[in-house]
Amino acid sequence: MSEPSSPGRRRGRGARERILAAATKLFTAQGINATGMEQLTSVAGVSKRTLYTHFVGKDGLVHAYLRQLEDGLLPSRDDDRDPREQLLAVFDPKPRDTDGPIRGCPFLNAAVEVPDPEHPVHRLVAAYKKEFSRRLAEIARRAGARDPERLGEQLALLYDGAVARATALDSDDTGASAREIGALLVDAALADPAGQGQRRPGRGPDPSGVVRR
Known part of the structure; x- marks a missing residue:
């Protein structure tokens, strides 16, 4: 026998997308551990049987939820801007999806909850x-x-710190401060080390004090 449909539940194609959309909404708003399967199925408009058809339990759903976010959150390989600007752009504020408090990095949040x-x-x-x-x-x-x-590790660490602080303070201002610090790190990494600047033959004073002609 087939499972009877409950009011508000929709069959057919798109169930996986609706479940992931519900998971994204609920995990972002209230966290992974606070979100139950009953609530997920209710918001997605599917039965538990349908949810378990697409995902191996809640762990499988959390894994899929994070995987779908990766490409949108990783620094892009298709950015045409100057590389220095690309490095600093990671600290620019992103548009908020909701009017609620800042929830920070979903990956850091998942690491804390799991x-x-x-x-x-x-x-x-x-x-x-x-x-x-x-x-x-x-x-x-x-x-x-x-x-x-x-430099990549330094900027990644700076980014994670800025995101965590933004979450604690519910403020977008941390990104601007992190960008300023990031600019110092980037410019220091791109500059010639002290005393390592290249000299061309025949130009500039000789270290011995002898004038070369």
Whole structure:
């Protein structure tokens, strides 16, 4: 026998997309652990059987929810702007999806709510954060940074700190301060080290004090 339809539940194509949309809305507004499966199915307009057809339990849904966010949150590889500006653009405020309080980085939030480092969700978060710094390192390399991996990690750490502080203070102002600090890091990484500037033969004073002709 087929499962009877409840009022408000919709069958057919698009169920997976509705479930993910409901998960995104609820996980963002109230967190992963505070969101129950009953609420998810109600908001998505599907039965539990339909939800479990598309996702292997709540862990599978959380994993899919995060995966769909990755491309939109990672630094883009298709950005035509100057590399220096690309590095600093990660600190620019993003449009808010809701009028509620700032919820910060969904990956950091998931790491807190799923603290086991061996859990698939936590491993996904770690992989995302490593990819974030790798993307920044790629851009830093194009910008001519002496140590692009180090700069990428520094900017990633600065970004995470700014996002966490924005969440605690419910304020977008932290991004501007982080951008200023980021500019100092970027410019220092792109400048010639002290005393390492290249000299062309026949130009400038000789260190020995002898005038070359």
